[in-house]
Amino acid sequence: MNRPDDKAVIYLDHAATSWPKPEAVLEAMTRSMQEEAANPGRGAHRMAVSAGRVLMRTRMSLGRLFGVSNPNDIAFMPNTTAALNQAIKGLLLPGDHVVATMIEHNSVRRPLEYMRRRHGVQVDYVQADESGTIDTAELSSLCRANTRLIVCNHSSNLLGSILPVADIAQIARSHGAYLLVDAAQSAGTMEIDVERLGIDLLAFPGHKGLLGPQGTGGLYIRPAIDLTPLMHGGTGSQSEEAEQPSVRPDRYEAGTPNTVGIAGLGAGVRHVLEEGAAVIGRREWELTQLLMEQLSSVDGLNLLGPKLGEPRTGIVSFTLDGMDAAEIAFRLDRHYGIAVRAGYHCTPLAHRTAGTTAGGAVRSSVGYDTTRAETEALTEAMREIARSV
Amino acid sequence: MNELVMAFDSSQQALRTEMLLEDAAVEFELVPTPAEITAGCALCVAFGEDSLERVMTIVGEESIEIRGVFRKNGSAYDQTV
Numbered sequence: 001m002n003r004p005d006d007k008a009v010i011y012l013d014h015a016a017t018s019w020p021k022p023e024a025v026l027e028a029m030t031r032s033m034q035e036e037a038a039n040p041g042r043g044a045h046r047m048a049v050s051a052g053r054v055l056m057r058t059r060m061s062l063g064r065l066f067g068v069s070n071p072n073d074i075a076f077m078p079n080t081t082a083a084l085n086q087a088i089k090g091l092l093l094p095g096d097h098v099v100a101t102m103i104e105h106n107s108v109r110r111p112l113e114y115m116r117r118r119h120g121v122q123v124d125y126v127q128a129d130e131s132g133t134i135d136t137a138e139l140s141s142l143c144r145a146n147t148r149l150i151v152c153n154h155s156s157n158l159l160g161s162i163l164p165v166a167d168i169a170q171i172a173r174s175h176g177a178y179l180l181v182d183a184a185q186s187a188g189t190m191e192i193d194v195e196r197l198g199i200d201l202l203a204f205p206g207h208k209g210l211l212g213p214q215g216t217g218g219l220y221i222r223p224a225i226d227l228t229p230l231m232h233g234g235t236g237s238q239s240e241e242a243e244q245p246s247v248r249p250d251r252y253e254a255g256t257p258n259t260v261g262i263a264g265l266g267a268g269v270r271h272v273l274e275e276g277a278a279v280i281g282r283r284e285w286e287l288t289q290l291l292m293e294q295l296s297s298v299d300g301l302n303l304l305g306p307k308l309g310e311p312r313t314g315i316v317s318f319t320l321d322g323m324d325a326a327e328i329a330f331r332l333d334r335h336y337g338i339a340v341r342a343g344y345h346c347t348p349l350a351h352r353t354a355g356t357t358a359g360g361a362v363r364s365s366v367g368y369d370t371t372r373a374e375t376e377a378l379t380e381a382m383r384e385i386a387r388s389v
Numbered sequence: 390m391n392e393l394v395m396a397f398d399s400s401q402q403a404l405r406t407e408m409l410l411e412d413a414a415v416e417f418e419l420v421p422t423p424a425e426i427t428a429g430c431a432l433c434v435a436f437g438e439d440s441l442e443r444v445m446t447i448v449g450e451e452s453i454e455i456r457g458v459f460r461k462n463g464s465a466y467d468q469t470v
């Protein structure tokens with residue numbers, strides 16, 4: 001079978017990490033590596049200062065994207081997972097209560113379960129329905145006097161469903177709790193204004209919708225919130241003090257940062273700002289609708305998540321009667337050159353919710369450069385695979 | 390003459406100030422932190438007396454965290470803000 005667009009691979013795994021990256025990202029990283037990748041914040045020579053400016057420029061672009069007026073309220077992290085760990089473990093104290101949802105990624109669930117086991121934190125999970133939505137009234141009813149934090153994803157990495165973050169923020173506010181949002185599947189494809197949505201802590205990847213390289217991500221921390229840093233160490237500042245500095249962003253950025261990666265992330269974010277996150281998201285949504293329509297005509301194929309016509313991010317997950325997800329993904333890769341993800345997607349609770357705990361699910365996910373021809377190739381491949389069952 | 394130096398506890402705070410002052414077309418210089426000033430970060434922003442008010446307004450509005458503003462006085466530096 002011919003592959004469209006001469007790409008070596010039909011890449012439909014953008015929810016795991018975006019690929020390929022825009023040319024500008026590669027150029028920014030090469031330039032950074034060649035010209036200015038000294039150690040930022042350590043020393044005052046010109047190259048070190050240049051490297052520091054790269055970090056600041058990327059921070060400012062992120063600030064513009066997320067409606068953060070002070071870029072120093074954004075700390076760079078190696079990925080979403082690190083940001084979520086910093087937020088959860090840096091905020092919660094013994095006796096605190098947390099409400100999360102049944103469709104959280106393991107990078108939320110595992111830190112929470114660790115805090116429950118080791119630090120006497122209480123955790124409740126609000127049920128989600130099959131299409132990945134939650135009842136906000138139920139969420140509200142789980143809140144108690146000692147509820148310190150509500151954690152939720154903006155969009156489910158299995159189902160692509162979107163949670164009503166603004167409503168959840170109001171519930172958090174009315175219970176005197178903070179809201180931590182996992183924007184792993186929405187940063188760069190949905191409009192996120194932390195002020196307008198009422199988000200206190202925003203964990204985001206640099207390497208998915210923001211189009212930066214792996215090893216990048218970040219955490220926005222509302223100015224009034226002081227987290228205990230997870231990492232203690234050198235910041236290039238206040239070196240005579242034994243305590244980790246309180247000044248941002250140094251407080252949360254111990255150790256040499258990923259300067260070259262952050263240079264690339266800056267170029268990725270500027271790409272998103274130029275196109276508009278909502279515009280990219282709209283285009284991805286249209287592709288998912290097309291893909292869902294096509295896939296629904298394949299015998300024995302069951303689509304997961306929100307119905308056709310409803311909001312979702314660029315994720316289309318499905319199962320096929322009579323064949324395991326892993327086998328389908330293997331065949332797509334080997335016989336058709338199509339990269340998708342199969343299995344449990346680090347989110348076993350969501351699989352329980354969607355009823356796919358036995359065989360897992362195939363997750364296809366489109367990105368900023370996915371074409372119709374590529375989604376059509378997936379449908380054609382699935383039609384052939386389904387005939388072979 | 391840039392007779393005032395603003396010191397910081399983080400180089401990112403210093404570099405943000407640099408960008409904001411550039412945007413506001415304030416004349417300044419990025420200089421190494423004088424040994425006489427105890428500050429967390431090795432970079433200072435130096436500017437003239439007549440820019441002090443504007444710089445302080447910008448720094449205040451943009452929530453920049455500063456260590457202080459210092460004036461050279463012989464071999465010492467006196468903190469003025």
Ligand SMILES: Cc1ncc(COP(=O)(O)O)c(C=O)c1O
Nearest residue numbers: 079080081105107153157184205
């Ligand atoms: C919803 C969700 N949360 C968290 C993560 C973890 O992100 P990262 O790989 O950047 O740590 C992912 C992605 O894998 C995700 O989809």
